Amino acid sequence: MSKRNLSFNFKHIIRNQQHSFCLLIIFSSTKHRYFSSSTIQNPNANPQGKAIPSSFPSHSSSFSSNYMTHQLGDIISSNKIITSYVHSGDLDSAFRLFNNMPIKTTVTWNSILAWYSKNRGKICEARQLFDKIPEPDTVSYNIMLSCLINNSVDIGTAEAFFNQIPIKDTASWNTMISGFAQGGKMSEARKLFSLMPQRNSVSWNAMISGYIESGELDLAVELFEVAPVKSVVAWTAMINGYMKFGKIKLAERLFKEMPVKNLVTWSAMIAGYVEKCRAEDGLKLFRMMVRSGIRPNVSNLSSVLLGCSESSALQLGRQVHQLVFKSPLYYDTTAGTSLISMYCKCGDLEDAWKLFLEIQRKDVVTWNAMISGFAQQGAGEKALCLFNEMKGVGMKPDWITFVALLLACNHAGLVDLGVQYFDSMRDYGVETKPDHYACMVDLLGRAGRLNEAVDLIKKMPFTPPSAIFGTLLGACRIHKNLELAEFAATNLLSFDPSSAAGYVQLANIYAAMNRWDHVARVRRSMKESKVVKTPGYSWLELGSAVHEFRSGDRKHPALVSIHEKLNDLGKKMKLAGYVPDLEYALHDVGEEQKEQLLLRHSEKLAVAFGLINVPLETPIRVFKNLRVCGDCHCAIKYISAIERRDIIVRDTSRFHHFKNGLCSCGDYW
DNA sequence: CTAGGGTTAG
Numbered sequence: 001m002s003k004r005n006l007s008f009n010f011k012h013i014i015r016n017q018q019h020s021f022c023l024l025i026i027f028s029s030t031k032h033r034y035f036s037s038s039t040i041q042n043p044n045a046n047p048q049g050k051a052i053p054s055s056f057p058s059h060s061s062s063f064s065s066n067y068m069t070h071q072l073g074d075i076i077s078s079n080k081i082i083t084s085y086v087h088s089g090d091l092d093s094a095f096r097l098f099n100n101m102p103i104k105t106t107v108t109w110n111s112i113l114a115w116y117s118k119n120r121g122k123i124c125e126a127r128q129l130f131d132k133i134p135e136p137d138t139v140s141y142n143i144m145l146s147c148l149i150n151n152s153v154d155i156g157t158a159e160a161f162f163n164q165i166p167i168k169d170t171a172s173w174n175t176m177i178s179g180f181a182q183g184g185k186m187s188e189a190r191k192l193f194s195l196m197p198q199r200n201s202v203s204w205n206a207m208i209s210g211y212i213e214s215g216e217l218d219l220a221v222e223l224f225e226v227a228p229v230k231s232v233v234a235w236t237a238m239i240n241g242y243m244k245f246g247k248i249k250l251a252e253r254l255f256k257e258m259p260v261k262n263l264v265t266w267s268a269m270i271a272g273y274v275e276k277c278r279a280e281d282g283l284k285l286f287r288m289m290v291r292s293g294i295r296p297n298v299s300n301l302s303s304v305l306l307g308c309s310e311s312s313a314l315q316l317g318r319q320v321h322q323l324v325f326k327s328p329l330y331y332d333t334t335a336g337t338s339l340i341s342m343y344c345k346c347g348d349l350e351d352a353w354k355l356f357l358e359i360q361r362k363d364v365v366t367w368n369a370m371i372s373g374f375a376q377q378g379a380g381e382k383a384l385c386l387f388n389e390m391k392g393v394g395m396k397p398d399w400i401t402f403v404a405l406l407l408a409c410n411h412a413g414l415v416d417l418g419v420q421y422f423d424s425m426r427d428y429g430v431e432t433k434p435d436h437y438a439c440m441v442d443l444l445g446r447a448g449r450l451n452e453a454v455d456l457i458k459k460m461p462f463t464p465p466s467a468i469f470g471t472l473l474g475a476c477r478i479h480k481n482l483e484l485a486e487f488a489a490t491n492l493l494s495f496d497p498s499s500a501a502g503y504v505q506l507a508n509i510y511a512a513m514n515r516w517d518h519v520a521r522v523r524r525s526m527k528e529s530k531v532v533k534t535p536g537y538s539w540l541e542l543g544s545a546v547h548e549f550r551s552g553d554r555k556h557p558a559l560v561s562i563h564e565k566l567n568d569l570g571k572k573m574k575l576a577g578y579v580p581d582l583e584y585a586l587h588d589v590g591e592e593q594k595e596q597l598l599l600r601h602s603e604k605l606a607v608a609f610g611l612i613n614v615p616l617e618t619p620i621r622v623f624k625n626l627r628v629c630g631d632c633h634c635a636i637k638y639i640s641a642i643e644r645r646d647i648i649v650r651d652t653s654r655f656h657h658f659k660n661g662l663c664s665c666g667d668y669w
Numbered sequence: 670c671t672a673g674g675g676t677t678a679g
Contacts, residue, residue, distance in 0.1 A: 076672035083673065110674040117675075142675040174676040181677095205677035212678095236678040267679050299679060 075105060082111045091115050106140060109133045113143045123151040141165040142172050149179035174202045181210025186219075201231040208234055212241035232258070236265045243272030263294055271303040279307035280546060283316050290323065298334050305338040309345035312623045312650065313541055317342045321355075333359065337366045344373030347621055347648050347655050364398055372404040377655045378665050380412020399430050406439035411654050413668045415447040434465045441468050445475025446668070450484055466495035473505045477512070485509050500526075500533045512583045538606040538624045542613055549605040552597070558609060565608040566599050573638040581631040603632045603649060611643055619646035627651045633669075637661050 078101055085094035091112075098104070098112055109129070116126035126147045133140050145165070148158040162168075162176045173196040180189035193199070193207050204227040211220035224230070224238050235258040242251035255261070255269050266289045273282030286304045290296070296304070301320060308317035321339055329335040336359040343352035356362075356370045367390045374383035387405055390397065402425055409418030422440055425432055437460050444453040453472060457464050469492035476485035485506065492502035503526040510518040526533075539548040549556060556562070582594045589597070598604075603624050610620035628651040640647050641661035649656045657664035 072672080079673055105673085107673040114674055137674090139674045144675095146675060169675090171676050176676095178676060200676090202677045207677095209678065231677080233678045238678090240678065262678095264679050271679065297679095303679080 071103070075101070075103060075108070079105070079107055079111055082108065086111055086115045086118075089115075089119070091119075106133060106135055106137050109136075110139050110143060113140065113147075117143050117146045117150055120151050123147060123153060138165065138167050138169050138172065142169075142175055145172065145175050145179075149175065149182070152183075155179060155183050155185065170196070170198050170200050170203065174200075174206055177203065178206045178210070181206055181213065184214050186210055186214050186216070201227075201229040201234065204229065205231065205233045205237060208241075209237040212237060212244065217241050217245050232260045232262055232265060236262075236268050239265065239268045239272070243268065243276065246276060248272070248276060248278070263289075263297065263300060266294060267300045267303060270300070270307070274303055274307040274310065277310075279311040279313070282307040283311070283313055286320075287316070295327065296320075296323065296329075298329060298332055298338075301329065301335055302338045305342040309342045311546060312346050312539070312621065313546065314343075314346035314348060314621070315541060315543070317346060318351075331360070333361050333363050333366060337363070337369050340366065340373065341369040344369065344376065345650075347377075347650055349373055349377055349379070362395070364395055364401065367395055368398070368400045368404055371401060372407065375404050375408035375411060376650075377657070378411040380408045380414050383408035383412075384414075384417070397428055397430065399433055399436070402428075402430055403435050403439060406436060406443065410439060410443040410446065411665065411669070413447070413666070415443055415449070418443045432461075434460075434462060434468070438465065438468050438471055442471045442475070445472055446478065448475075448479050450475060450479060450481055454484070454487075464491075464495075466492055466499060469495070470499065470501050470505065473502065473509075477505060477509050480509075480513070482509065482513065497529055498531055500531050503529075503531055504533055534626065536602055536624065536626045538602040538622055540606050540610050540614075540620065540622045542610075547606070547609060549602045549609070551602045552600045553602065553605055556605070556609075558612070559605075561612060562605055562608045565612060566604060569608070569639055569642065570595075570599055572642050573635060576638055576642065578635060578638045581634060584629050584631040598631050598635075601629055601632050603628055604635060607636055607639060607647060607649075610647070611639075611645065616645075619648050621648045621650070624649065624651045627653055628656060628669075633663065633667075637663055 078097060082094045082097055085091070085097070094112055094115065098108065101108060109132075113126065113129055113133075116122055116129070126144065130136065130140065130144045130147075136144075141161075142165075145158060145161055148161055149155075158179050159176065162172065165172050173192060177189045177192050177196075180186070180192065189207060189210055193203060196203065204223060208220045208223050208227070211217070211223065220238065220241055224234060227234060235254060239251045239254050242248070242254065251269065251272060255265070258265070266285065270282040270285050270289075273279065273285065283304065286296075286307070301324065304320060305317060308314070308320065317339070320342075324330055324335055324339065336355060340352045340355050340359075343349070343355065352370065352373050356366070359366060367386070371383045371386050371390075374380075374386060383404065387397070387401070390401075402421065405421050406418050409415070409421065418440065422432075422436060425436070437456060440456055441453045444450070444456065450472075453475065457468060457472070469488045472488040473485055473492060476482070476488055489502055489506040492499055496502070503522055507519050507522040507526075510516075510522065535550060537548055537550045539546050541547075547556065553559065580595045580598050582591060582598070584598060603622060606622045606624075607620060610622060614620045628649055633656065636647055636649065636656075636658050638661060639645075640658035644660075647658040649658070654665065654669065656669070
C-alpha cells in the first residue's frame, strides 16, 4: 500500500465531517489493530457506511472526530520527537518516549529502527527490534536491509533478506544494488539493475558511482550517457570520477555543462583541483562559488583551506576566515582547526595562536595543529610548553603529537630532549611509526651523531622507508661524510631507483668536494635511469596573485628590474662581508659564472621581486618547493639587514624568519 | 513544508 493512498484516505476521512460517523466505527471496533499496525491500512476493510446504524447520534460525531484527531496528533508529534532524537543520535531518549507511547504505528517502529541503520555495530539488536514490529511495511524491510549492508554482514545474508521482502519498491532494489556496489561486486549489482522493474535516478547513480569506485571509468561513462534521468548527484559522481583519473579537462567540461550545481559539486571540483596540485584553480573556483551565493560547510572549507596552505595563499585564507567568522561554523572545532593549520602553513603564527585561544572545544587535532605550527617555525620551546599544557588539561597525545614534538626538538636543535621524547612514547601508549624514526634520524644526523642515526635505522622494527636514507644523506652532506653518504645513497637508490633526490644529493656532495668526475658519473646514471629532478621554484603571494620563479627564470615579466635589484644587492652584500658559497653552484664552471648562477636562484629572484613590490611595513613571505639553498640562506640574512625588511621563507622542512641579518633557525637546519 | 522511515555524489 503506497504512502500516498494512505495519507489521502486519512485526510479525506478526517476532513469530511459527514463521514465522521464512520470514523467512530473504525475507531471503536478496530482501534487497537488500527494503530498498532502500521498501515492504517484498511479503511476500506470497513466498507464505508455499511456497518453504521442510521440512528447513530449525529451530535457525537464531531466529538469523536476531535478525539480521533487529538490521538492522531499525539502520535504524530511523538513520532516527530522520536525522529529528532534519532537524528541527534540520542537513542535512549527515543526509546524512553517509544516505551511510553500507548499506541504505536509502524512509522514509530521505523523511526527507532532507523537509528541502527545509521549506527554500526548493533546488528543483533536491530534484528530483534525488527522482529517485534507487528506489521512491518516495505520501509521497515528497507531499513533492516540497509542495517545488514552497513554492518558489512555477509552480502549473501543481505541478499537472502532482500529476496524475502514481500513487496519491494525501488528503494529496496536500490539498497541492494548499493550493497553490492559498495562491496565491489559490480557484476551482481548490474544483474539486479537489469532485473529491477523500475529504475529511478538513484538506481543510475548507485551504478555510476559503483563503477567509479571500482575503477571502471569507461563503464561509468557509458551508463551516464544513456541514463534517462541525470540528477546533480550523477553529474557530481562523474566529475569525481574524471578528477580521480586525472581527466581534469573532462571534469571541467561537465562542470560547465551541467544544469544544476550544489555545494557538493563545487567541492568535488575544488577538492579535485587541490588533489591534482592545481590549488590556484581550486581557490579561484571557491571565490566564484562564494560570489554565486553558496555557503560553504566544514568539509568544503577544509579542502579549500588545504588549497590555501599548499599554495600559501594567506590572503584568500583570511577571506575564508572572515566567512567562517560570520557563520555558525565559528563554533565548529574542525573548521577552526583547519584555519589554524592554514595560518601555520602560511607562516602567520600570530593569527594561528589568536584563533587557538578562541576555540573553546579543542580536540587532539587542534592541539597537534598548533604544536606542529610552532615546530615548523623552529619555536621549539613554545611547542614543548604547549605539549605540557595539553597534558595539563587531560588531553591524550597521539602519534601525530609526537611527530610534532620530535620535529620541534629537531628544528630547535634540542637533540637530547628529542631522544627523551622518543623513548617516552611507550609510556604514553603511543606506537612508534616510521615517521618517528625518520624524525629521529634527521635529529641525530643533523647534530652530527651519524653513527647513532645509522644504529637507529638498523634497529627499526620494520623495513626502513627509502626516504630515511635520503634524510641520512642530507646529514652526510652537512657533515661531509663521504663514506656514509655513499652507503646511504646506495640504499636509497636500491629501494627507490627513481628517487631523484638520491642522485641529486649524492651529486651535490661530490660537487661540494670538487669530485667532478663522480658528479658526471652520477648524472650519467641518472640520465640512464630516466630520473627527472624536481625543478626548484619559489613563489610569493602579491594581492590575490601568486608569482612563481624558477632558477634562472626567463619568463617573469619583471625580470629586468629584478636582475637590477639583485646585481645592486650583490655589491652591497659583498661590502657587508658576504662571500658567495660556491659549494652550492652545482655546475663545473668558472667562479664568476658560478656567482652569476647563484644570484639567479629562484628564492633570490622571489625575494628581490618582493623587495620591489611588497609594501615596506609588510613582511615578504616567500615559499620554496625544495629546501632553501645554503648560499641563499646566507644571502637573505644580509639582504634583511641591508634592506631593513622582514623576510620569511618557508621551505619543505620549516620556516626561516630573517630579520636584521639573522635567521630564526639560528643557522641550524 | 505536506505525520515518518529507506537508496545516490564530497
